Amino acid sequence: MSIPLIDLEKLTHETESVRSKEIKALDKACREIGFFYLVNTGMPASKMQALMREAKRFFALPQAEKSAIDITNSVNHRGYGGIGEEQLDETGNADWKETFDMALDFPSDHPLAGKYPSMYGPNQNPKDPRTLEVLQDYYVDAFEIAMKLLTAMAQALDLKDDFFTRCFVNHVTVLRMIHYPPRPNIEHDNGAGAHTDYGCVTLLLQDQIGGLQVRNRQNEWVDATPIENALVVNIGDLMQHWTNDEYVSTAHRVRASMSDSHRYSFPFFVEPDYETEVACVPSCASVDKPAKYQPILSGDWIKARLDATYSYREE
Ligand SMILES: O=C(O)CCC(=O)C(=O)O
Numbered sequence: 001m002s003i004p005l006i007d008l009e010k011l012t013h014e015t016e017s018v019r020s021k022e023i024k025a026l027d028k029a030c031r032e033i034g035f036f037y038l039v040n041t042g043m044p045a046s047k048m049q050a051l052m053r054e055a056k057r058f059f060a061l062p063q064a065e066k067s068a069i070d071i072t073n074s075v076n077h078r079g080y081g082g083i084g085e086e087q088l089d090e091t092g093n094a095d096w097k098e099t100f101d102m103a104l105d106f107p108s109d110h111p112l113a114g115k116y117p118s119m120y121g122p123n124q125n126p127k128d129p130r131t132l133e134v135l136q137d138y139y140v141d142a143f144e145i146a147m148k149l150l151t152a153m154a155q156a157l158d159l160k161d162d163f164f165t166r167c168f169v170n171h172v173t174v175l176r177m178i179h180y181p182p183r184p185n186i187e188h189d190n191g192a193g194a195h196t197d198y199g200c201v202t203l204l205l206q207d208q209i210g211g212l213q214v215r216n217r218q219n220e221w222v223d224a225t226p227i228e229n230a231l232v233v234n235i236g237d238l239m240q241h242w243t244n245d246e247y248v249s250t251a252h253r254v255r256a257s258m259s260d261s262h263r264y265s266f267p268f269f270v271e272p273d274y275e276t277e278v279a280c281v282p283s284c285a286s287v288d289k290p291a292k293y294q295p296i297l298s299g300d301w302i303k304a305r306l307d308a309t310y311s312y313r314e315e
């Protein structure tokens with residue numbers, strides 16, 4: 001099965017017939033593969049290029065400057081992650097990548113930072129204000145796209161339009177930059193180990209190098225070949241819970257870059273307010289298919305998953 005294309009302009013089109021046809025296609029993609037390319041997102045190409053440029057500049061900084069904002073110094077998972085800090089698939093080699101994570105910046109004396117210090121609180125910012133500005137700018141645009149998409153998903157699931165978006169007041173959505181340096185030797189082919197994402201949906205911007213692969217229902221790895229100006233979107237575990245397994249959170253991985261190339265990618269992990277109760281939505285349960293999961297708090301779930309993949313977070 002190949003990865004379908006979904007058009008955001010059509011998902012939000014004023015003509016009902018155009019809109020509902022695309023919403024059906026979205027629904028099918030979420031049920032059958034859990035991955036799709038999102039095109040016509042409205043994100044200016046210049047913003048994507050700016051992010052790419054700043055990522056290259058940031059990861060090329062001296063190690064000491066990056067390590068000054070190391071993620072292991074933060075309790076709330078913000079800042080720079082060096083090679084080997086995250087291992088997504090415990091059975092393989094360490095992920096051959098370095099990362100930078102940012103989210104909404106809450107002062108450390110904010111009540112939410114007091115209550116959930118491992119999820120809310122201040123960012124650790126890059127020193128260069130230009131880099132920060134580009135990151136913040138991209139975050140705002142990507143968030144807007146995500147809210148349009150979640151509105152369309154609510155429509156696809158016969159829910160109120162704001163069923164998902166109302167859970168994004170004090171949300172913990174993360175923008176991550178990833179650099180996959182050339183692999184250290186030919187055998188070390190693991191850029192990012194096989195995993196599923198934790199949150200609602202992930203919107204991924206990738207460069208033209210390639211390496212992302214998606215596991216289909218036949219257990220074959222399918223290349224998510226880069227398409228210029230498209231975002232790769234996938235369903236995360238929370239959305240799978242919410243929909244009683246109707247929407248599927250699909251495993252994916254990244255092959256490490258070859259010896260002469262560097263790959264850059266930018267996942268935007270769309271994750272609701274900590275205290276969002278995630279319980280089976282009405283349209284996904286029936287007498288024949290009762291709710292499979294107990295309701296969970298979104299933040300408890302994401303925190304548990306982060307704690308499991310990062311050694312420094314183990315208590
Ligand atoms: O770099 C990519 O293409 C995907 C990264 C990814 O799956 C993740 O960070 O969760």
Ligand SMILES: [Fe+2]
Binds near residue numbers: 195196197202
């Ligand atoms: Fe992922």
